[in-house]
Each structure stands twice: as C-alpha cells, then as structure tokens.
Amino acid sequence: MIGAAKTNCKEMYMSESFYKTAKELSGLQLSELPGELKSTEHLIYSSPATLSFNSPGAKGFGVKRAGLAVPDSVMLLVSPGCCGRNTSLFRSAPEYRDRFFFQLLDDTDIVTGRHLTKIPQAAEEMLAVLEKKPSAIMICITCVDALLGTDMERVCRKVTEKTGIPAVACYMYALTREKRLPPMAAVRTSVYSLLEKREKRNSRDMNIMGFFTPLMDSSEIYPLMQSIGIKNIRELSRCENFDEYKEMSLANFNLVLNPEARAAAQDMEQRLGIPFIELLRLYRTDKIRNQYRLLGQALGAEIDDSEYFENARKCIGTLKEKYGKLSFSVGEIQNGDPIEMALMLVEEGFEVKEIFATIGELNFRFLKRLAQLSPDTKVYSNLSPTMLHYSEEKVDCYIGADCEYYHPNTPGIDWCDDNQPFGYDGVIKLFERLTEKLGG
Numbered sequence: 001m002i003g004a005a006k007t008n009c010k011e012m013y014m015s016e017s018f019y020k021t022a023k024e025l026s027g028l029q030l031s032e033l034p035g036e037l038k039s040t041e042h043l044i045y046s047s048p049a050t051l052s053f054n055s056p057g058a059k060g061f062g063v064k065r066a067g068l069a070v071p072d073s074v075m076l077l078v079s080p081g082c083c084g085r086n087t088s089l090f091r092s093a094p095e096y097r098d099r100f101f102f103q104l105l106d107d108t109d110i111v112t113g114r115h116l117t118k119i120p121q122a123a124e125e126m127l128a129v130l131e132k133k134p135s136a137i138m139i140c141i142t143c144v145d146a147l148l149g150t151d152m153e154r155v156c157r158k159v160t161e162k163t164g165i166p167a168v169a170c171y172m173y174a175l176t177r178e179k180r181l182p183p184m185a186a187v188r189t190s191v192y193s194l195l196e197k198r199e200k201r202n203s204r205d206m207n208i209m210g211f212f213t214p215l216m217d218s219s220e221i222y223p224l225m226q227s228i229g230i231k232n233i234r235e236l237s238r239c240e241n242f243d244e245y246k247e248m249s250l251a252n253f254n255l256v257l258n259p260e261a262r263a264a265a266q267d268m269e270q271r272l273g274i275p276f277i278e279l280l281r282l283y284r285t286d287k288i289r290n291q292y293r294l295l296g297q298a299l300g301a302e303i304d305d306s307e308y309f310e311n312a313r314k315c316i317g318t319l320k321e322k323y324g325k326l327s328f329s330v331g332e333i334q335n336g337d338p339i340e341m342a343l344m345l346v347e348e349g350f351e352v353k354e355i356f357a358t359i360g361e362l363n364f365r366f367l368k369r370l371a372q373l374s375p376d377t378k379v380y381s382n383l384s385p386t387m388l389h390y391s392e393e394k395v396d397c398y399i400g401a402d403c404e405y406y407h408p409n410t411p412g413i414d415w416c417d418d419n420q421p422f423g424y425d426g427v428i429k430l431f432e433r434l435t436e437k438l439g440g
Helices: 002-013 022-026 063-067 081-091 107-112 114-128 143-148 152-163 183-192 221-227 242-250 259-272 285-299 306-323 338-347 361-373 385-389 401-406 423-439
Strands: 019-021 074-079 100-104 137-141 167-171 205-209 232-235 253-256 276-278 327-330 351-356 378-380 397-399
Touching: 019 022, 022 361, 063 074, 063 137, 063 167, 063 183, 074 114, 100 114, 107 114, 114 137, 114 152, 137 143, 137 152, 152 167, 167 183, 183 259, 205 259, 221 232, 232 242, 253 259, 259 276, 276 285, 285 306, 285 423, 306 423, 327 338, 327 401, 338 351, 338 361, 351 401, 397 401, 397 423
Parallel strands: 074 100, 074 137, 137 167, 205 232, 205 253, 253 276, 327 351, 327 397, 351 378
Antiparallel strands: 019 378
C-alpha cells in the first residue's frame, strides 16, 4: 500500500483529471480497472464535493447515526478526541440529544489498550445521568481498536453484566471500507442483532430492510404488498419504541432493498429463521416491472403494477416533451446508483456526458450496456487526486449533490433526501423534480 501510495502521488501533478470512457471500461474485467478508479490504490482526495460524505463526521447515515437506529438506544463512542469531535454536530439535533456519550482515549490507552477495562465503568456512569433506562447500549469503536484486535464481543458481555442492559458493538473502521463486510454493512447487522426468535402469529408479516430512514410514504410497494395479502409491513425507521422494534421478529420474510443489508438479512435467516428476498433500487421502468413480476412469483401471487408503470412512463414523457434531449452530469452522492441511473437516462433518449462513480461488482455490469448506447460518456472517480484539475463539462442538468460542486451555475437536483425513493415512485419523484427545477 505504501508503494502504491507513493506511485500514485504523481496523480496530483497531472494537468487533467483522470477518466475513462464507458467504451474503454466495458472492455475490461472488474479486476483490470485502472488504479485511479480504485480508492485503495491511491491517496484519497476529499474535495468539497465529497468531504461531508467521506469523513468521520459524514452527513447522512454514517456508522454513529446508523447505530442509533435502534429505538430508545444510547451510544458510547470510545475513541481519540480527533475521531469523536465530529459527533458533537449530531448532539445539536433534538432527536439525538442525550443519546451520545464519549469515552476519550489518551496516548497511553492507545498504546496499552487499558481503556478496554474502563468501558463497563463508563457505561455505568452514562446510565447514571439518564432519566430513562435505554433499550440498548451501542458501543462505537474506531480504527484504534481495529489495529489492537479488540474482542468487542467480550467487552460487550462485560458491559451487559455490569449494567443489565444489552450492549452491541458498532465498528467505525475506515480500514475495512473495501473489505467483505464494510462499516455500513456491519452496522446494519449490529442494529438487527437485538432481535430474538419468536413464534409467528400469522403468515402476513414482512420487514423492509436496507435503509435507516423509511421509504417515501407514496411508494407503491406498500399498496402492492397489501394487495397480495401482506397485513403488517415493518421498517426499522418507523418503529417508535423498542417494543415495536422487537415485533420485527414476527416477520415471515424480509424484503432487502439495499445490498448493504444482505449480511444482516443472512444473519436474521440463520438466527431467527426469517428468509429474505432481495430487490435492487432501479430507475429503468422495464427492470422495475420485471422485479415485481419475479417478486410475485417468489411469493406465489400476481402483482399488478400496471397503474404505477404507466404513471412513471407519463412523468418521463413529460420531461422529454418539454425539454427534448437534455444532457446530464450524474453523480454518486444521491439515492441511486450513478451507472444505472446514467443508463436509464441514455435509454430514455437523453445524453449523459459524465458520471462520477465508484465502480464495484454490482454496477460494473451496467457498463457494457451503457457503452453500447453512449460509448463516449466519461467516468470519473470523485476520490482521485487528479480531480483537483477537473475542467467543467457543459451540461444542461445534473443529478447528485457532488455534481453541484462541479457545476455551480447549472440547474440540477441533489436527490439525496433522508426518506428513500424506490421503484416507480422513485422514478416519478425524480422526473417531477427535474421538470420543476428546469421550469424554474
């Protein structure tokens, strides 16, 4: 890694930002991607476009905020001051007041690991100042304990013995971002780990997994599932208290809408006997329709989504009729996959001049089709130091909060609200916002 970092430091002195066209990338295997597009092979550049989403104080749902998705839980952040200081931003939000506590590490703690013996005592001190007994103690640790090889399961058992309250570890390990179980996948496993096996009352319960905020209320997934006999649809983010959270154990199946929740769903299948079905968040209407068809087959029912399909097609048609062949810049800080969204736009007759994306196993498959339709589309890595030299591409519109930095005088939408778009409703909301923004 050190050698790679030294070699790729040269990137910062290039006169142009590095990119590859869709055609060039489509001719490679995933393992053959250029080092400039792999964040593990160069210094990471956090521009204003990505800093708030690529830092310990990340906006949206970083590990710390995600760990508190368990209703009525509190968090003890065990870290050096440099890691913990960003969390003070969250404490100003009313919903997180009195839910974050700190155990700061000094140099001796880091060298000797003596802080581990203090965690149970710190948990007791935390409980002493709370007016209400919490449902769980989420113990968030950082790269310090990753390097020390801390056995957090043992530490959590000690905390539970000391306080009588379940303790669960959350791992804020940037070092594992490129591993099999990166931090945001691991924390999803943590927040569902408190569920215990229960006898099912009926066969009409399901959970929606994948996000830390709910789907938009207008999502068609609710009425579609109800139309085939599903009575109770539960989401972690809609649980108002710990008792409602525990009822998620009653589900007959989990519907996983984000690959980062797959490990959590697999754990629930093994521990609780709850199988899962996985869908992708897509914006191509024909693929959305096919997913619902396959979901219906898996559940032994026919899902009639024709009304929602037609409404989505109508919204796309409205934008095309009003503005014709728009050109787009598509970013990755948004509620969607930038490669798949770019492919959707191209298939609908729009032009995508550039994409800012992290390419992985999931979205690499979209590149070949994109290359057939739009071979000259440029693909950049937000985290490459060469982005210091990015030269603005003229486009009509952008999608993604990162694009706003690169195109400050171009109309566009961030498309990264907390509440999550999905399915046809996501397509409808996307095109409605684009139409509204361009009309303004």
